[in-house]
Ligand SMILES: Cc1cc2nc3c(=O)[nH]c(=O)nc-3n(C[C@H](O)[C@H](O)[C@H](O)COP(=O)(O)OP(=O)(O)OC[C@H]3O[C@@H](n4cnc5c(N)ncnc54)[C@H](O)[C@@H]3O)c2cc1C
């Protein structure tokens with residue numbers, strides 16, 4: 001296998017939120033297979049700058065698959081072809097020489113494009129502010145070991161807590177539903193004893209805020225789970241539905 | 253003139269904080285409502301501070317450059333957080349954590365601050381658990397612990413390999429709650445570009461809205477910086493791409509002294525560099541050293557596959573040189589030993605700049621499932637990046653820049669030498685001396701934010717209750733904004749031929765070669781001139797595309813690199829001044845016969861607090877003498 005690739009990149013370019021975007025194609029030769037996808041984008045941008053063209057805007061920060069900032073829709077898949085992998089952790093060895101790679105931003109009504117591949121995910125913030133917390137002020141809470149939590153429950157809560165808030169689940173869903181994201185947090189806190197007091201209120205408020213933000217309905221296609229870089233399971237959505245139902249009954 | 257007064261309260265070490273807390277001046281709730289605090293940064297330090305201050309009733313504004321506070325670089329911490337809980341009954345205590353931290357920092361930190369840190373550490377774990385942070389548990393439901401580099405007790409709490417993420421999400425949830433209550437106003441995608449000073453006090457900031465490019469003025473009775481570390485001065489580091497020194501640097505230029513800028517931590521277990529295009533380095537958690545054994549071939553230039561190298565031809569150099577601590581020696585010691593092995597020509601991999609971290613024996617002893625449960629996600633990450641499977645072949649690792657112990661100088665209250673300007677978390681110099689122990693940065697960030705600043709800021713703000721919010725049409729705001737605007741215009745007008753990254757990479761290489769793992773006078777002097785030259789070139793020849801009033805990532809980077817180019821020189825000055833070796837600062841001229849770092853307590857038992865004197869003027873060195881009342885200055889020995 002050769003160590004370098006010659007690629008054609010078909011990238012969504014959009015100057016600002018209000019302008020109409022379009023695809024532009026760029027040739028990029030000699031891409032090392034050891035590069036990460038974002039390093040390949042760096043190389044493209046360096047080239048564009050040298051050619052007096054505008055570099056492609058894209059979100060990224062940690063480049064370790066944990067901050068949730070990177071967000072590219074690659075060849076029709078959120079975060080690209082590799083399962084359980086963010087864009088920044090994707091390496092060029094998974095692409096073929098001569099390939100055309102299509103790169104788009106997340107597309108969802110609730111995530112308007114800011115520029116090129118950068119979108120506005122404020123809607124996620126609003127959902128978290130509505131209830132994604134346990135209401136404890138900083139102070140002197142009880143000793144940490146006074147709350148016993150079985151390993152299985154702790155592990156399950158951690159599975160939900162692992163969500164990085166990237167939004168790939170929304171981008172992958174044909175309805176642009178945010179259920180996987182919301183369920184991951186609801187599930188974490190519903191499982192843990194610390195989350196019990198606000199359990200009812202939390203799920204109602206978070207779901208309400210999600211609906212208000214313009215995310216679509218969940219039709220159980222499972223596309224979110226398939227594309228989630230942290231492999232958050234749709235079982236959390238099932239739990240969210242149960243929590244919501246119980247809360248709605250309790251609220252009536 | 254700046255005065256360096258640490259304001260450490262009187263009394264025995266173990267009573268200082270308790271006494272301080274019960275006597276510090278308070279701001280009554282009615283007054284808190286009228287007091288505004290600006291917090292720049294939403295990592296562990298910033299988010300925990302902002303949430304706690306808002307809970308107390310202050311009006312808080314928070315700024316971060318990412319699109320959400322949850323994405324601050326703290327999110328990337330893997331290994332764990334220390335706390336003196338003694339849950340394992342293995343002899344841990346506040347005193348032992350204090351002792352380990354001072355010793356680990358090679359006696360270059362302030363006793364009183366470190367003791368306070370150890371004291372509040374246990375509280376942090378309680379607070380995080382109350383928030384729902386899913387720490388690892390044992391089968392009986394109790395919290396699990398592990399041990400971490402440089403200590404002999406198990407005091408590290410963790411959440412899989414994602415401890416920083418879970419702690420930050422805890423602080424973020426507390427912050428989100430306050431944003432929801434409108435007690436905090438959050439400014440995402442904003443970058444702070446200037447401190448506004450009025451009558452000798454910090455009274456606000458100028459921030460750029462990174463989406464529209466608009467400059468904004470924000471008033472605060474006090475300004476709290478929690479803007480993280482500056483490891484990216486080296487271009488390649490384990491830091492996130494956006495980590496920078498800009499906020500610190502603006503504060504420095506407004507009179508805040510910079511403490512120990514040359515103290516940099518080089519982490520021993522990172523994935524080696526693979527090519528010129530490399531944008532960052534990836535850390536492999538230090539917890540791997542609990543079960544992995546580090547070695548190089550005994551023979552120079554041995555190019556055989558690692559599995560083909562027989563046992564007797566392997567040099568487990570850490571176990572050989574430091575039998576008591578073995579693979580668990582502190583980071584600076586492990587990093588230097590790796591460099592020495594590679595300098596001797598025993599390095600492995602295509603570049604020769606790597607050593608092996610081998611799990612063969614641990615897998616044989618414990619079985620693959622146990623190793624997978626402990627380190628599965630790290631092994632996967634390694635495989636993703638390198639395409640190699642660490643269950644089958646040893647990992648290749650090499651040291652990389654990871655953390656900056658240096659930062660804004662702060663007193664016991666965490667106030668800088670500028671009145672009303674505070675620094676928390678990695679951006680201050682406090683607590684870790686010349687070398688930070690593993691799992692202690694998370695502890696410090698949360699200690700500063702949850703448990704220190706809520707008290708100490710009252711000391712200052714109780715004197716400010718009569719101060720009305722200053723309207724931002726005040727001349728000081730206008731001047732500050734103008735300065736920022738001029739600088740942005742200048743950057744955009746150069747239209748030279750080199751990209752920001754080109755220049756940044758060159759700076760990084762100079763810093764790594766001459767002000768990295770080993771430093772000497774000749775090299776440092778050379779590097780100083782080189783950095784000045786690159787800086788000059790930058791201002792003549794940098795190419796920043798796009799405009800000021802739009803989303804412009806190259807412009808953001810350019811501003812940050814311009815500041816790194818000034819910081820780099822100060823780091824070199826500091827390294828030149830400190831002729832001793834201590835912790836992560838290794839001056840080749842000051843080594844023992846065995847090649848270990850040799851401190852010079854008679855001449856260098858002080859914190860260097862550098863004071864800005866004007867552009868292209870040498871900074872002025874102030875010294876805070878370090879007095880050890882509790883600990884005896886001793887040679888660090890891990891043999
Ligand atoms: C890969 C890695 C692993 C680590 N693992 C561990 C570990 O296991 N245990 C441990 O104890 N420590 C660990 N550390 C160190 C630790 O994570 C950091 O020191 C710590 O999280 C820093 O927290 P902070 O709140 O000070 O800053 P950060 O989390 O870096 O936050 C900085 C904040 O400031 C904001 N900011 C910066 N500049 C500006 C500006 N000009 N304007 C507006 N906002 C600005 C950013 O947006 C961000 O919100 C690790 C570090 C790395 C790199």
Ligand code: SF4
Pocket residue numbers: 162163164165166167168169170180181184227228229230231232
């Ligand atoms: S659920 Fe998965 S895809 Fe959705 S935001 Fe969380 S990590 Fe991203």
Ligand code: FES
Pocket residue numbers: 059060061062063064065066067068069070086087088089
């Ligand atoms: S850049 Fe942080 S997850 Fe990809």
